[in-house]
Amino acid sequence: MDHRPQLSVKNGIADYIEWLSQYGASPEGGVTRLLYTKAWMDAQLAVKSEMSSLGFETSFDDVGNVYGKLSGSQSSADIIMTGSHIDTVVNGGKYDGAYGVLAGMLALKQLKDTYGTPKKTLEVVSLCEEEGSRFPLTYWGSGNVTGTFALGDAAEPSDGAGVSLQAAMLENGFGKGAYRPARRTDISAFIEIHIEQGLTLERSGADIGVVTSIAGQKRYLVTLEGECNHAGTTSMKWRKDPLVTSSRIIQELVMRAGRQPEELRLTCGKMNVEPNMPNVIPSRVQFSIDIRHQEQEVLKEFHDELVSVIRGISDEKGIRAVIDEYMSIEPVPMDQTLKAAALQTAAENRISCEEIVSGAGHDAQMIGRRFPACMLFVPSQGGISHSPREFTSAKQLDIGVRVLTDLLYKLAY
Structure with missing residues (x-):
């Protein structure tokens, strides 16, 4: 199967969202991409292929996170990273997670084409899992990046059919040492852009939400x-x-x-x-x-x-x-310096923005425990998410990509 999309960058973020939604498309109109299933693996391979076609150095790590890198002219131990996840809930929406991955890819491509080599290395990551929809464990991708989880933690959790996380991971070729370890120590900033999944921005009329903190959870x-x-x-x-x-x-x-x-x-x-x-x-x-x-x-x-x-x-x-x-x-506050830079970027672009608390959990919450992290939101129509009715307009998606691109320029160039 050719995993490479028949798209070019000029098609923009909305077309990329539609393209990726074909992987795991459900009869009900939503998307189902559960960790280590065929639909998920096909999508990760497709993302990796497209990263390569955009001119990035690409790689898997040993749990299945996919990276696209633009090497900087300075030390590679000071990496600016952006991205999100591509797994979904059952019959979920096409924007949750996927938007952050695809927006990051387009932002890096625009920076590369316009400004050339960055001073600091830029990476976009498609994290392998955030939702916890197949196994009773969340943030498997970002948790391994931060060292919160390790490969040994995959032995016990099992899905509804009794398949262990470890067995599913091994079946896809991960967890065997064939790829580099997932844990990172070289991230100087992580930026995640995401749909809000709530009504705050739609009701206020703001185009961008700059997250101040991500709420803690107890279940x-x-x-x-x-x-x-x-x-x-x-x-x-x-x-x-x-x-x-x-x-x-x-x-x-x-x-x-x-x-x-x-x-x-x-x-x-x-x-x-x-x-x-x-x-x-x-x-x-x-x-x-x-x-x-x-x-x-x-x-x-x-x-x-x-x-x-x-x-x-x-x-x-x-x-x-x-x-x-x-x-x-536990709740995780976002980095104050990155938050200030995001607010300044929106102001310079004359884009209306609002500081906002995230009630939903995100990979930036896990990564923000160990590395400086920042999170941006774009509005969600009707606040609907985890549903085929999930929607954000192309205009608002584009505004988010613009702010992300300019913020990454500030940090890496």
Whole structure:
């Protein structure tokens, strides 16, 4: 299969978005590119091929991240990097992640054609994974770049079919030492441009969001165990109903979240009920809780409050509660110097911009723990994301590429 797109740079970012969306296109109109699947591998190879055609030095690392490099005239140990990820959720949108990779490619091409060799080495990266859609692990690509993860961490996580992350990685030729190690120590700045996936920019009318910080996250799986019984013969006052108890807990937590400083975000998005029959009082309920805020102290305090609410209501109803906190990611502020440079770049181009907190997690959050990082947003129509309806206009995509290009010029030339 020829992975090289039949496009030239003059076609612009919108056409590149359409091109990449063909890899993993779903019948419902979205895109499904799960880590280490054929659709994902085809897309990574296509991106690598196009990077080569644009004049970059290209390479894989040993987990499958793809790099395109413009070597600088000075030391190569001071690299300016841009990029994002190309994996998606199931039937997701065509812009999430992919825009940051393709915008970075076009920005480097324009800089190369206009100004020649940079002083500092520029790299664009297509990170292999961010979403966690196939395996119960997120940021596998950027986590290996920063040393947060290592190849040994791939042994345990498995997908819904029982295939381990390690087996899937090996099947695609990665994790065998055939490519250079993924961990990096030479990044002096990382810039990620992304669709906002929210309504802030659309409602304010700003063309660019400059991210001040990326919110931290905690995720929980709560299991409530009650007593299964007959719906018609068991008095209401004698019931130990975990579904009713979960409803009370969720309502109380949502109310308390809304009273937190700058509105802590709380979501209960998944629930399993056993035995899940209309005429049987449930015996067991499991539900997820996702909380997010840009201040770690707020997250810590709400964690204690969350545990207290779950324990208190469950004990009152005679329900056994088990709380499994399976994810805890601290908020990450973006680098102040890079943020100031991004704001200046937008101002010089007379592009309206707004400082914004990211409620969604991104690779810049993982990389920003170890290296200076900056994140830019372009508006999302209707705030819709992780959906085939995800959309950003060609004009707004182009504005983002322009700001990214000029910011990279400031940093590398």
